[in-house]
Amino acid sequence: MKTIKPLLLALTALIAACEKISIPDDGRQPQTEKTDDYDWKETFDIDSTEQRCLTVSEAIETDIGTVITVRGYIVGSTRRNMRNAKFRPPFDGKSAIILSDLKLTECEGFYMDELLPVCINDFTQHQDRLNLVDNPQLFERQITITGMKAIYLGQPGIKPLIWHDLTE
Template sequence: MKRNQLTVLLFSALLLVGCGKTVLPSEDDKDGPVPAASTDDEAEQDVYSVAAFRSGSFGERYVWVQGYIVGACSRSIRQAEWEPPFSLEAAVLLADSPGETDPEKVISIQMVGKKMKREIALADNPENYGRPIAFYGVKQKYLGIPGMKKHVVASEWLDE
């Protein structure tokens, strides 16, 4: 009887040791563990335009990108809202010039968390349309175009 209890206890201990969090790849194979933010001061000072960000290859490095908020989006770039009134709050679209509506010249930035949605998303802040802003994060495909998804760790208004 004690041997069976000891065997069950040992087996249970082995199962617990073998348990761990499994990180599954996303549909675009770019999500996963959060990459470490850069500690290189020079890299953190580089601020990319939307065009440079779209064409750049940064790996999992955190970078700054700046542009004008030109629209709102959710699910796909085909559902973008380019003019007020805005109803979508999942993402904002950035471009190098205010008023841009060409999907080939914009990037998407996911509104990560309630605070970003409350302060930046166009559904609650239509006055942010056309404002210049910078975001710090990792380049990933989002809404079918280049952008930042999940790993957006900072933003800064450029007109204040």
């Protein structure tokens, strides 16, 4: 009991010493509930990125922390790490898709440094639409994505995914 009183006293003093921080009003209404339908187009100019679409190889060489747009083929999926990657159906990972410049039918295999893992579990709308477990028809389909270049699953990747468009 003797140690609790000084801790409570110190905590009370710390709280009393805190200043109120005011955030300037920018005219926008605060978002009251979390939704997965947040429109990234309000804060990000998607049309301007279409002109700077990178290949998977170029995206791998881009600096970490850069917002990039990449076009490639969905060649696999994984969960937890790249050692669990599956490049043939049936797929079992719903948290990431793997992009390549080539379809598996166009080459004999992949080297890990030619692949770009993309985290799709940050927003359920991306995970529901892009995971290969529920959408096996997306295997080897071309996709254009915009996201933040990061180290993901131990190698260059995209996290978070901001926008995607499945190309015909």
